Amino acid sequence: MTNTMEKKSEIIMKVRDVVCHFAGPRTSFFGERMIAHAVNGVSFDLYAGETLGLVGESGCGKSTLGQLILNLIEPTAGSVSYLGQDITTIDTKEWRRLRSEMQLVFQNPLGALNPRLTIGSQIREPLDIHHVGDEDKRDDKVLEMIAAVSLPPHLLDRYPHQLSGGQQQRVVIARALISGPKLVVCDESVSALDVSVQAQVVNLLVDLQKKLGLTYLFITHDLSIVRHISSRIAVMYLGRIVELADSEALLENPMHPYTKALISAVPVPDPRARASRTTITGEPPNPFNPPSGCAFHARCPQADSKCQSLIPVFLQIDEKHAVACHYA
Amino acid sequence: MSNTQNHGTNADHMAASPPLLEVRGLSVVFDTPEGSHQVVDHVDLKVSSGQTLGLVGESGSGKSVTCLAMLRLLAARGRVINGEVLFQEQDLLKLSEDDMTQLRGCKIAMVFQDPMVSLNPVRTIGWQISESLHLHQNISREAAKRRTLEMLDLVGIPEPKTRYNEYPHQFSGGMSQRAMIAMAIACEPKLLIADEPTTALDVTIQAQILELLSQLKSDLDMALILITHDLGVIAEAADEVAVMYAGRVVEEAPVFDLFDNPMHPYTLGLLNSLPRVDRKVDRLNAIEGSAPPPHEFVEGCRFEQRCGHCDDSCTGTRPDFKNIGTSRRVACMHPITTS
Numbered sequence: 001m002t003n004t005m006e007k008k009s010e011i012i013m014k015v016r017d018v019v020c021h022f023a024g025p026r027t028s029f030f031g032e033r034m035i036a037h038a039v040n041g042v043s044f045d046l047y048a049g050e051t052l053g054l055v056g057e058s059g060c061g062k063s064t065l066g067q068l069i070l071n072l073i074e075p076t077a078g079s080v081s082y083l084g085q086d087i088t089t090i091d092t093k094e095w096r097r098l099r100s101e102m103q104l105v106f107q108n109p110l111g112a113l114n115p116r117l118t119i120g121s122q123i124r125e126p127l128d129i130h131h132v133g134d135e136d137k138r139d140d141k142v143l144e145m146i147a148a149v150s151l152p153p154h155l156l157d158r159y160p161h162q163l164s165g166g167q168q169q170r171v172v173i174a175r176a177l178i179s180g181p182k183l184v185v186c187d188e189s190v191s192a193l194d195v196s197v198q199a200q201v202v203n204l205l206v207d208l209q210k211k212l213g214l215t216y217l218f219i220t221h222d223l224s225i226v227r228h229i230s231s232r233i234a235v236m237y238l239g240r241i242v243e244l245a246d247s248e249a250l251l252e253n254p255m256h257p258y259t260k261a262l263i264s265a266v267p268v269p270d271p272r273a274r275a276s277r278t279t280i281t282g283e284p285p286n287p288f289n290p291p292s293g294c295a296f297h298a299r300c301p302q303a304d305s306k307c308q309s310l311i312p313v314f315l316q317i318d319e320k321h322a323v324a325c326h327y328a
Numbered sequence: 329m330s331n332t333q334n335h336g337t338n339a340d341h342m343a344a345s346p347p348l349l350e351v352r353g354l355s356v357v358f359d360t361p362e363g364s365h366q367v368v369d370h371v372d373l374k375v376s377s378g379q380t381l382g383l384v385g386e387s388g389s390g391k392s393v394t395c396l397a398m399l400r401l402l403a404a405r406g407r408v409i410n411g412e413v414l415f416q417e418q419d420l421l422k423l424s425e426d427d428m429t430q431l432r433g434c435k436i437a438m439v440f441q442d443p444m445v446s447l448n449p450v451r452t453i454g455w456q457i458s459e460s461l462h463l464h465q466n467i468s469r470e471a472a473k474r475r476t477l478e479m480l481d482l483v484g485i486p487e488p489k490t491r492y493n494e495y496p497h498q499f500s501g502g503m504s505q506r507a508m509i510a511m512a513i514a515c516e517p518k519l520l521i522a523d524e525p526t527t528a529l530d531v532t533i534q535a536q537i538l539e540l541l542s543q544l545k546s547d548l549d550m551a552l553i554l555i556t557h558d559l560g561v562i563a564e565a566a567d568e569v570a571v572m573y574a575g576r577v578v579e580e581a582p583v584f585d586l587f588d589n590p591m592h593p594y595t596l597g598l599l600n601s602l603p604r605v606d607r608k609v610d611r612l613n614a615i616e617g618s619a620p621p622p623h624e625f626v627e628g629c630r631f632e633q634r635c636g637h638c639d640d641s642c643t644g645t646r647p648d649f650k651n652i653g654t655s656r657r658v659a660c661m662h663p664i665t666t667s
Contacts, residue, residue: 057530058501164618165387194386194557196634199601199614206611221530224560228603228612251605265535266605267560271583273606274564279535283500 010083012183012215013046013069018078020064024288036287038064040239041078043314048182051209051216053230053247055223055262057284061239066185066219070102071095082183100130103176107188109168113160119146119171120156126179141178148211149174149204166197170204177208185217190225202229223266227251235259238285238295241314245321255321255328258296294326302327346417347374348551349398349519354411356390356397358622365622368394369575370410373553375568377518380545380552382566382583384559386619389572391555395521399436400428415519434464437512441524443504447496453480454492457511464515479510483540502533509540516548523555538565559602563587571595574620574630581656591652591663594631629661637662 019041024034039061046052046069056062067073069080071087079086082098090098106112114122120142127138146153149170160168169189176184186205190198202225209216218229226233227247234244235256243256254260261280282299285291291298297307306326314324356368368390375381383391396402398413398420413420415436420428432438440446448456457479458472467475473492480488483506496504505525512520522541526534542565545552554565562569562583569586571579571594579592590596600613617634620626629635629642641661649657 057532166618194619195559195598196386196601196615197618199603199612200616202603203612203614222603223531224603224605227605228609248608261532263605265531267531267534267538267558267564268604268606269559269563269587269599269602270606271563271587277535279539280532281536283502283533284530 010048011045012048012083013217014079014081014084015045015069016043016079016081018042018065018068018080019076020061020068020073021076034288037239037290038287039068039075040290042236042239042241043078044234044241044244046183046215046217048215049209049213050232051218051230053226053233054217054219054236055221055226055233056236057221057262059238059284059287060236061287062219062236063187065236066104066187066217069183069217070104070185072104100126100132100179101181102183102185103179103181105169105172105176105184105186105189107192109165109172109192110160112172113168115160117159118156119158119160119163122160123156123171123175123178126175130179132179145174145178148177148208164197165193166200169193169201173201173204173208177212177214180212181214183215183217185219187219188221189218191220191222198225205229223251223263235262238287238290240295240324242296242325243321243323244314245323249320253321255317255323256296256325257300257302261299294324347376348416349373349375349553350414351394351398352412352414354394354397354413355409356393356402356406357409358406360405362623366409366625367406367575367622368397369625371572371575371577373570373577375519375551375553377551378546378549380542380554380565380567382562382569383553383555383572384557384562384569385572386557388574388619388621390575391572392523394572395438395523395553395555399432399438399521401432430464433460433512433517434515435517436519436521437515437517439505439508439512439520439522439525442528443501443508444496444528446508447499447504449496452493452495453499453507457507457514460511460514475514476510479514480507482513482544483507483510484536485510501529502536505529505533505537506540509537509544513544513548513550517550519551519553520545521553521555524557525554526561527556527558534561541565559598571598574625575622576630576659578631578660579656579658581652581658585656589666591656591658591665592631592660593635593637593662593664596664597634637664 018039020039022036022038024036026033042065054062068075075088080088123145124138124142127141143153151167151170190201193201220226230247233247233250234241237258243259251263254263264278280299285295293309294307294312297303312324312326314322316322351371351373354368354371355366357364357366371394385391397408408421454476458476461467461472461475477488477492480491485491485503485506499507526537556562566583569581569583570577573594579595590599597615601615603612615634620630627646628644629647632638632642647659647661649659651657
């Protein structure tokens with residue numbers, strides 16, 4: 001399992017036709033509730049040891065999908081299975097055991113840490129909750145973990161506000177990894193950090209993955225980071241995955257017009273790249289009132305009447321590439 | 329494309345007339361219960377009409393405080409202890425408060441990062457945009473409304489007549505930022521300061537807003553100061569760039585020179601640590617450590633701790649600016665030169 005390059009290995013997470021609807025405000029005082037179609041039929045596999053990047057704009061449902069995978073919210077329909085076991089219908093006792101094997105790292109580290117507990121006790125907490133090992137051996141494990149995220153041990157007695165943003169995020173990572181998870185969902189984990197610190201944390205995540213054989217679902221809006229860290233990338237638009245492919249294949253040869261637009265919109269740190277930009281007009285549609293047919297048709301330069309009426313099927317084009325577009 | 333043409337005309341323009349805005353030796357101190365911290369330290373900046381100055385740096389480098397100090401918008405704890413801000417050859421720091429109020433929003437306007445927070449939730453968008461016209465220009469209600477509708481149209485808000493009467497919560501993030509820009513340019517300012525105008529927006533919307541800003545800049549012949557932490561945005565939109573670190577400007581250069589040949593080790597480190605969408609790198613070259621907080625600012629080079637090029641000369645004395653050719657300068661004892 002330590003060999004992360006060994007892709008297409010074991011399927012750790014199998015997501016099938018997951019749908020998640022949220023009830024919104026009422027249309028009028030006596031009216032019905034509006035329904036937000038946050039996730040609208042998503043299927044994919046997550047292989048052990050890989051990093052799957054999940055990208056999309058705000059409101060496309062990427063964070064909801066991340067939480068569905070960890071069973072933090074219940075899907076409206078569909079199934080999520082972890083190592084062959086459906087976790088949406090699992091009983092509480094079994095789930096409690098499995099839960100230590102999956103962890104979540106959020107965007108804002110200061111919001112994720114308890115301001116009144118020392119760093120040391122927060123990193124130790126998962127071990128206490130899951131009753132891992134001997135009580136006295138747990139402190140050794142904490143020391144081991146803080147060294148693994150390259151923080152000096154004297155920080156263990158400090159409080160979160162005394163640490164810099166980069167250090168706080170390292171603490172959150174240490175806390176997530178101490179219970180020995182197999183799967184880590186990183187939800188915009190490095191987005192709030194400054195560039196120079198962001199690079200350090202990204203490198204740390206890559207190193208830890210190699211060392212511990214972790215599987216990452218890396219949720220972000222930033223395509224540059226996703227290219228760097230992921231082996232495969234899934235692009236979401238309004239609750240659906242529109243393209244899923246190996247990183248290089250997706251970025252060098254994007255097939256969905258939305259993926260093309262997204263890649264082209266990322267500002268590249270090279271002033272000579274200015275001329276090559278093609279911007280798309282319009283804004284993402286409202287999830288309370290999704291358009292008919294392909295959700296992207298109103299902004300798509302290639303759309304025709306077929307796109308307005310028919311939802312494109314998510315098709316495997318070749319071994320490495322799947323896309324949901326009538327004209328890909 | 330048109331950008332490169334602009335670039336050429338800007339250079340000519342600059343040589344001919346004095347800059348629209350010139351900041352000299354601006355220093356700002358924040359008084360806190362723990363003591364006074366100098367968060368902006370002798371900053372010099374220049375920007376001419378029709379030109380975009382990109383001000384780039386990490387959080388806490390002093391880029392926003394510099395611009396707030398220029399407009400005298402610092403909160404009670406912040407004070408300018410040194411320097412002058414020459415706008416059309418007039419020192420803004422010496423103007424009366426009334427004159428300054430006349431100038432702000434009229435000749436100099438500002439666009440902030442989060443449009444949702446900057447807009448008034450209980451007033452219509454139309455009311456808020458025409459407010460600055462009422463305050464700064466002696467025009468009738470009808471004329472103000474007509475002008476506001478023109479502005480909404482100019483910044484690309486569809487159906488201006490309907491949108492005029494809507495409230496901020498009915499606008500999406502991108503549309504709110506367009507409304508903020510409409511408000512800022514309603515009086516045709518000479519200088520527009522945009523503080524992280526696209527940071528809260530999605531990339532496809534960011535591209536639209538950057539395009540709009542550069543379009544407006546040339547249409548109205550404004551000067552634009554673009555504050556951002558994103559070197560991608562700088563490469564996209566700036567003509568001149570000033571890189572800030574720990575309260576000081578460390579390097580200033582035309583955008584092409586800066587990206588082709590960064591001379592300050594910090595600029596180089598930043599560029600190397602960026603993950604890029606247009607190419608695959610095996611490992612990011614992170615800069616070790618993190619930027620010092622204001623209470624740890626030293627007199628000598630503040631990047632020394634994280635720098636691979638430093639020696640004894642970097643400690644103790646502030647590195648002076650070295651002029652490189654006519655257009656760029658760098659504050660480093662050992663600037664990087666590529667042969």
